Amino acid sequence: MSDTKPVIVTLTTDFGVGSRYVGAMKGALLSVNPRLTIVDISHSVPHQDIHQGAITLDEATPHFPAGTLHIAVIDPGVGTSRQILYAEFANQRYIAPNNGLLTCLADREEPGSIDPAIMRNVANEQLWSGHREAGVSLTFHGRDIMAPVAAQLSLGLDILELGPELNETDFVRIPLPEAVRVGQKIEGEVVEVDSFGNLITNITAEQLADVPRDESVRVRCDDHETIGIFNAYAEQPPMTLVAVVGSGDKLELAIVDDSAKIMLGVGVGTAVTVAW
Amino acid sequence: MSDTKPVIVTLTTDFGVGSRYVGAMKGALLSVNPRLTIVDISHSVPHQDIHQGAITLDEATPHFPAGTLHIAVIDPGVGTSRQILYAEFANQRYIAPNNGLLTCLADREEPGSIDPAIMRNVANEQLWSGHREAGVSLTFHGRDIMAPVAAQLSLGLDILELGPELNETDFVRIPLPEAVRVGQKIEGEVVEVDSFGNLITNITAEQLADVPRDESVRVRCDDHETIGIFNAYAEQPPMTLVAVVGSGDKLELAIVDDSAKIMLGVGVGTAVTVAW
Amino acid sequence: MSDTKPVIVTLTTDFGVGSRYVGAMKGALLSVNPRLTIVDISHSVPHQDIHQGAITLDEATPHFPAGTLHIAVIDPGVGTSRQILYAEFANQRYIAPNNGLLTCLADREEPGSIDPAIMRNVANEQLWSGHREAGVSLTFHGRDIMAPVAAQLSLGLDILELGPELNETDFVRIPLPEAVRVGQKIEGEVVEVDSFGNLITNITAEQLADVPRDESVRVRCDDHETIGIFNAYAEQPPMTLVAVVGSGDKLELAIVDDSAKIMLGVGVGTAVTVAW
Numbered sequence: 001m002s003d004t005k006p007v008i009v010t011l012t013t014d015f016g017v018g019s020r021y022v023g024a025m026k027g028a029l030l031s032v033n034p035r036l037t038i039v040d041i042s043h044s045v046p047h048q049d050i051h052q053g054a055i056t057l058d059e060a061t062p063h064f065p066a067g068t069l070h071i072a073v074i075d076p077g078v079g080t081s082r083q084i085l086y087a088e089f090a091n092q093r094y095i096a097p098n099n100g101l102l103t104c105l106a107d108r109e110e111p112g113s114i115d116p117a118i119m120r121n122v123a124n125e126q127l128w129s130g131h132r133e134a135g136v137s138l139t140f141h142g143r144d145i146m147a148p149v150a151a152q153l154s155l156g157l158d159i160l161e162l163g164p165e166l167n168e169t170d171f172v173r174i175p176l177p178e179a180v181r182v183g184q185k186i187e188g189e190v191v192e193v194d195s196f197g198n199l200i201t202n203i204t205a206e207q208l209a210d211v212p213r214d215e216s217v218r219v220r221c222d223d224h225e226t227i228g229i230f231n232a233y234a235e236q237p238p239m240t241l242v243a244v245v246g247s248g249d250k251l252e253l254a255i256v257d258d259s260a261k262i263m264l265g266v267g268v269g270t271a272v273t274v275a276w
Numbered sequence: 277m278s279d280t281k282p283v284i285v286t287l288t289t290d291f292g293v294g295s296r297y298v299g300a301m302k303g304a305l306l307s308v309n310p311r312l313t314i315v316d317i318s319h320s321v322p323h324q325d326i327h328q329g330a331i332t333l334d335e336a337t338p339h340f341p342a343g344t345l346h347i348a349v350i351d352p353g354v355g356t357s358r359q360i361l362y363a364e365f366a367n368q369r370y371i372a373p374n375n376g377l378l379t380c381l382a383d384r385e386e387p388g389s390i391d392p393a394i395m396r397n398v399a400n401e402q403l404w405s406g407h408r409e410a411g412v413s414l415t416f417h418g419r420d421i422m423a424p425v426a427a428q429l430s431l432g433l434d435i436l437e438l439g440p441e442l443n444e445t446d447f448v449r450i451p452l453p454e455a456v457r458v459g460q461k462i463e464g465e466v467v468e469v470d471s472f473g474n475l476i477t478n479i480t481a482e483q484l485a486d487v488p489r490d491e492s493v494r495v496r497c498d499d500h501e502t503i504g505i506f507n508a509y510a511e512q513p514p515m516t517l518v519a520v521v522g523s524g525d526k527l528e529l530a531i532v533d534d535s536a537k538i539m540l541g542v543g544v545g546t547a548v549t550v551a552w
Numbered sequence: 553m554s555d556t557k558p559v560i561v562t563l564t565t566d567f568g569v570g571s572r573y574v575g576a577m578k579g580a581l582l583s584v585n586p587r588l589t590i591v592d593i594s595h596s597v598p599h600q601d602i603h604q605g606a607i608t609l610d611e612a613t614p615h616f617p618a619g620t621l622h623i624a625v626i627d628p629g630v631g632t633s634r635q636i637l638y639a640e641f642a643n644q645r646y647i648a649p650n651n652g653l654l655t656c657l658a659d660r661e662e663p664g665s666i667d668p669a670i671m672r673n674v675a676n677e678q679l680w681s682g683h684r685e686a687g688v689s690l691t692f693h694g695r696d697i698m699a700p701v702a703a704q705l706s707l708g709l710d711i712l713e714l715g716p717e718l719n720e721t722d723f724v725r726i727p728l729p730e731a732v733r734v735g736q737k738i739e740g741e742v743v744e745v746d747s748f749g750n751l752i753t754n755i756t757a758e759q760l761a762d763v764p765r766d767e768s769v770r771v772r773c774d775d776h777e778t779i780g781i782f783n784a785y786a787e788q789p790p791m792t793l794v795a796v797v798g799s800g801d802k803l804e805l806a807i808v809d810d811s812a813k814i815m816l817g818v819g820v821g822t823a824v825t826v827a828w
Contacts, residue, residue: 008582016470017293018320022317023318026317042571042572043570047472047535060572063580064582078508078509079510139520143523232691234630244690247573247689257628291747294597295596298594300611300612300615303617306589306617306620307615310558311558352785
């Protein structure tokens, strides 16, 4: 074992920080493979918010080493007929309910490029953990299905064993708002608010590539406006509204040294426009 | 070292998420054994709440591999004459103040089955960390006693070195409310509220074994009532009060896609009855 | 690899618990060295609060094994000309913005004792992660500079490669209030409030060494007063204001089994005096 590359498993859930459900999942993982490296991405995804979960996975997981196993549990349909899927995107491996959580990651791929051999329905009950006499819990598939399956994959289980192929048409997507460019204007919206209160939009660095950064450009959010697009928050004085291209290559609005969310009283869904 | 099984140490405390006290304990553990795998179960146990700590340990720790060392620090009596104990239940190892934190775990055992050889008073000061010239801190035994002792155990220290045996009569228990069945009625109460706002009761799956699950059964919580017992939250429509047998084999009450705690305005201690 | 000592990297940030930015940093670390042991110290440092970050680092990091790499990201000046520094104090290694975060740790050293060879400006862009085509993000140096540099150090990178020496005069300090003794009185202040609501002051155990602990000593905080200095919280009855010498060898004020912060309505900066 000592020379093999360690296997990393990450967890992204809406269980809440400090939830004992996270501890139980870690126990279930380590019971199968005590050598795993487990990394928490976030347990603060808003409850049942598949959209925010999809963004979190899209922003955080591509930074991990190739082959990392990412488990995502934002799962309002747990215990119903919704599937659990295994998928691979950009050399990262995912186990998640088939409810749209992987939409952003799948949308990064070329259309039609998803190999059905590497998108499976995790339906092989032999791999599940019958922790209760009555079988797996119907309220906690994270502990009883996703964790033991991920741990078995970490030990070399062939993905062919997971269950049948899932076609791209079986793969559930959620609608995601996209920013639109019309002439010298880009219309987008706030899609995420980070813990600093920064407002992260769906306007991409790519869309802004030929947009001037100087005082000819105006960024509006609700009825607030700021002039220019900057590279760093601290290029403007404290308490100023500033537009920057953030670390995820999206336009974001921040109040320097304070919370734009609170100061502007806005949130996810608020319209943002860039005009020049 | 590379072929030995990794030793896992878990932490359950009321220090609060993000408390630097957690970081200090991890440093103290790793200073003795840098190869430890440290897992956070929860640092969000309500301050000084031994009852909630006992439930958390009971629900989360049995999922870990045999031999895992679990440290629990909910310790209002720190620095007084209360003992620190080492105990083993179901192949899991525990270090905790002797204040009732291990009550639920001990209650799972057969009466009289606890071997005093594996319940010790951690009184051997040679094993403590004299981090200060004046000796161990009297306000932080987690860092100065429990962490170094656990780390030494992980390196193979014999439990006979920890200190004298503790008899079962020395073992401190807290009173825990038990649900009672009278005829065709079970009377219990809410004993825990999870981060989703689900109300977890002390009514067990075992007590419900021969209770019908159909519309003949009524579950009351405070002055709210729901009909039937389900297996999954999503078997009922959003915003409905639903009773399910949860992942810890206890009856729980949930509002589908919302917080029962907030919607019903109830919490730990609220009476719950099942009648049919 | 299996016989080498594992390298531990700790993280202290103001990103907020559950921030996906923490996950991204861990991915960036593990992508360079998948064998790292990553430990979270705190992600709850108040946003942009360099002073609280400095205290957290000073209290938690000295407990780690020698050679541990500590990354600290409380970085309001990210993307501007502020430097990123590498420094060593008491056999611990640090990577942080040069903005005062390491003040407390540096102040523990003998004046003039800091070897400029082990304080470097992390300016060698070859070591940075050009995650974007445009180079490193100007809003997230934690992910794109500090994490990859730390991971490369963990693999044996020579600190001479990091960048030029930093003199002690280049090292940024923040002013820290010190308690003053005048006759039979010590005047200090609250410098930190922990998650229990305990008020931690800048009055040190050393300053209290010859101060009586009996009823002749009076501790004042705002317009509240308590008599005597104790060793453990539980030496006084519940709901009592008590002064103890805490686990960091500083005087602290606590309400037994409750929050002194809330009960007294005070916080960081409130004056505390000891008189006898």
